[in-house]
Amino acid sequence: FPLLHLLLILLFLLLTLHLWGLQPVFVLHGNDLHLDIEKAVVLDKKTDFFWKFNTTNYVGKISYNKEAVLFDSYEGRADFFGHNYSLVLKNVKHDDSGDYTAVVTGGKEQRVGEFKVKVQDPVSAVNLTLTSSSSDSCNLTVTCTIVDLNISRTFKCDAHNCSLLGENLSSTDMLSSLIVYLQQDTVFCNHSNEVSWKNSTMVLKSQCDMKSGKIRCHRNNE
Ligand SMILES: *[C@@H]1O[C@H](CO)[C@@H](O)[C@H](O)[C@H]1NC(C)=O
Ligand SMILES: *[C@@H]1O[C@H](CO)[C@@H](O)[C@H](O)[C@H]1NC(C)=O
Ligand SMILES: *[C@@H]1O[C@H](CO)[C@@H](O)[C@H](O)[C@H]1NC(C)=O
Ligand SMILES: *[C@@H]1O[C@H](CO)[C@@H](O)[C@H](O)[C@H]1NC(C)=O
Ligand SMILES: *[C@@H]1O[C@H](CO)[C@@H](O)[C@H](O)[C@H]1NC(C)=O
Ligand SMILES: *[C@@H]1O[C@H](CO)[C@@H](O)[C@H](O)[C@H]1NC(C)=O
Ligand SMILES: *[C@@H]1O[C@H](CO)[C@@H](O)[C@H](O)[C@H]1NC(C)=O
Numbered sequence: 001f002p003l004l005h006l007l008l009i010l011l012f013l014l015l016t017l018h019l020w021g022l023q024p025v026f027v028l029h030g031n032d033l034h035l036d037i038e039k040a041v042v043l044d045k046k047t048d049f050f051w052k053f054n055t056t057n058y059v060g061k062i063s064y065n066k067e068a069v070l071f072d073s074y075e076g077r078a079d080f081f082g083h084n085y086s087l088v089l090k091n092v093k094h095d096d097s098g099d100y101t102a103v104v105t106g107g108k109e110q111r112v113g114e115f116k117v118k119v120q121d122p123v124s125a126v127n128l129t130l131t132s133s134s135s136d137s138c139n140l141t142v143t144c145t146i147v148d149l150n151i152s153r154t155f156k157c158d159a160h161n162c163s164l165l166g167e168n169l170s171s172t173d174m175l176s177s178l179i180v181y182l183q184q185d186t187v188f189c190n191h192s193n194e195v196s197w198k199n200s201t202m203v204l205k206s207q208c209d210m211k212s213g214k215i216r217c218h219r220n221n222e
């Protein structure tokens with residue numbers, strides 16, 4: 001059934017296009033969420049403006065008289081401005097993650113802003129530790145650890161400098177990403193998500209003697 005396939009592909013494209021239409025917004029848990037409309041809106045007697053949350057919840061409305069009204073569950077925890085339709089949701093919680101749409105209703109509904117909001121916690125701390133230094137070659141291995149994940153990198157040192165063996169390694173899961181990289185003589189491990197980051201650093205001062213292969217590594221781990 002090639003026609004059916006074609007229809008399915010079309011449906012898929014429409015769905016993904018619709019998802020792309022939602023602008024992603026990331027906000028740190030406990031911070032304020034600012035949402036502004038993307039198109040000019042002029043209300044008349046027959047039209048009202050609403051901020052909607054997900055498909056069935058309404059945050060507030062503005063009517064022709066420009067008065068902004070918040071509905072019960074948002075009263076006291078949001079600011080809503082009748083003159084420019086902006087919404088500020090204060091002290092956001094994880095429950096506030098979801099789709100926010102600004103709509104003008106009259107004879108039909110018109111969307112004037114669409115956001116996919118994700119509330120995130122700050123990332124957890126990282127530890128960077130020296131996990132091995134081979135005495136027979138000038139290689140150092142460091143491991144960067146977060147609660148449930150670790151990545152290791154090996155550095156090759158000569159009498160003056162150390163360099164990363166291979167690419168900067170990074171690891172990303174649904175929630176955050178972890179990257180280890182070398183900048184001058186400092187190894188950085190950076191744990192980040194869209195709203196926060198934490199790092200741990202270690203200074204590698206190679207005093208690798210090419211004859212004996214001895215390495216001295218100064219750690220400066222905060
Ligand atoms: C809307 O008005 C409020 C209050 O005057 C202001 O804080 C906010 O920045 C305005 N939003 C835009 C998009 O101008
Ligand atoms: C809102 O929708 C998102 C998915 O888009 C869902 O993950 C979330 O649980 C919903 N929140 C509420 C309070 O219904
Ligand atoms: C040190 O690094 C070199 C690559 O430059 C590699 O061939 C060697 O196996 C490494 N040695 C150790 C002990 O990891
Ligand atoms: C980091 O190191 C400190 C002190 O050694 C330890 O208390 C903490 O649990 C470590 N954190 C992680 C994510 O490994
Ligand atoms: C890194 O994680 C592995 C399991 O994935 C574990 O066996 C190993 O002990 C961890 N290393 C450190 C230094 O935490
Ligand atoms: C060590 O690094 C410095 C600066 O990056 C560079 O000027 C120097 O040539 C390097 N030395 C060696 C032996 O590679
Ligand atoms: C690793 O990342 C650092 C800092 O972002 C950059 O300066 C360096 O060029 C990168 N090295 C490689 C091999 O990607």
Ligand SMILES: *[C@@H]1O[C@H](CO)[C@@H](O)[C@H](O)[C@H]1NC(C)=O
Nearest residue numbers: 188190191192193197198199
């Ligand atoms: C850590 O990563 C975040 C997100 O990519 C970036 O904004 C920040 O500058 C990085 N910090 C360091 C020290 O690499």
Ligand SMILES: CC(=O)N[C@H]1CO[C@H](CO)[C@@H](O)[C@@H]1O
Nearest residue numbers: 188198199200201202221222
């Ligand atoms: C804990 C730690 O090492 N923090 C460092 C993160 O990186 C910045 C430089 O980008 C250092 O100033 C911090 O000390």
